[in-house]
Amino acid sequence: MTIWLADDVASEMERLGSIYYPLETGGMLLGWRDGRDRIATGLIGPGPHALHGRYTFAPDGGWQRARLRDIFSATAGDLDYLGDWHTHPDGVAVMSELDRRTLSKIERRVRVPLMVILAGAENKWDIGSWLGSKSGYLTRVSASEEETKVFDAPTGWPVTLHVD
Numbered sequence: 206m207t208i209w210l211a212d213d214v215a216s217e218m219e220r221l222g223s224i225y226y227p228l229e230t231g232g233m234l235l236g237w238r239d240g241r242d243r244i245a246t247g248l249i250g251p252g253p254h255a256l257h258g259r260y261t262f263a264p265d266g267g268w269q270r271a272r273l274r275d276i277f278s279a280t281a282g283d284l285d286y287l288g289d290w291h292t293h294p295d296g297v298a299v300m301s302e303l304d305r306r307t308l309s310k311i312e313r314r315v316r317v318p319l320m321v322i323l324a325g326a327e328n329k330w331d332i333g334s335w336l337g338s339k340s341g342y343l344t345r346v347s348a349s350e351e352e353t354k355v356f357d358a359p360t361g362w363p364v365t366l367h368v369d
C-alpha cells in the first residue's frame with residue numbers, strides 16, 4: 206500500500222511544521238482511495254484557535270469542519286476526509302500511544318483512517334504514514350506503517366490547501 210501525497214500538500218505540511226517549530230501543529234488530509242492506496246491532494250491546517258504545545262496539539266475543530274464543508278461543496282464531493290497529520294518537532298516519525306488513541310477515534314468516523322507524521326525540524330522533515338484497521342469486535346485499532354510517496358499532481362487535479 207502506498208500513501209501518495211501531492212507535492213503541494215507535502216510542502217505545505219513542511220512549511221507549517223517549520224512555522225510552528227518547536228511546537229507541534231497539524232490538520233486534516235483529503236483525497237480519495239484506490240484500493241488500499243490513498244491519494245491526498247487536499248490539506249486543512251490547524252485553525253486559528255488550535256492549541257500548539259511542545260508535545261501536544263489540539264486542532265480548532267469547528268474551523269476545520271467549516272473548511273471541510275467548503276471543500277465538499279467546491280469539489281462536488283471529489284475529495285473525502287482521509288485522516289489527520291501532525292508534527293513531532295525534534296522527534297521521530299513513529300506513532301505514540303496518544304497517536305494510536307487518536308487513530309482509534311478517527312476510525313469511528315472513517316474506515317481505515319490515515320495518519321501522517323512529520324518528524325524533524327525547520328527545513329528538514331521525515332514523513333511517515335500509517336493506516337488504522339480494526340478487526341472484528343476488537344475495539345483497538347491496529348496501525349500499519351505504509352510507504353509514503355510525494356508526487357507531482359497533474360494540472361487540473363483537485364489540489365486544495367486551506368490554512369487560514
Ligand SMILES: [Zn+2]
Pocket residue numbers: 291292293300301304322
Ligand atoms: Zn504524534
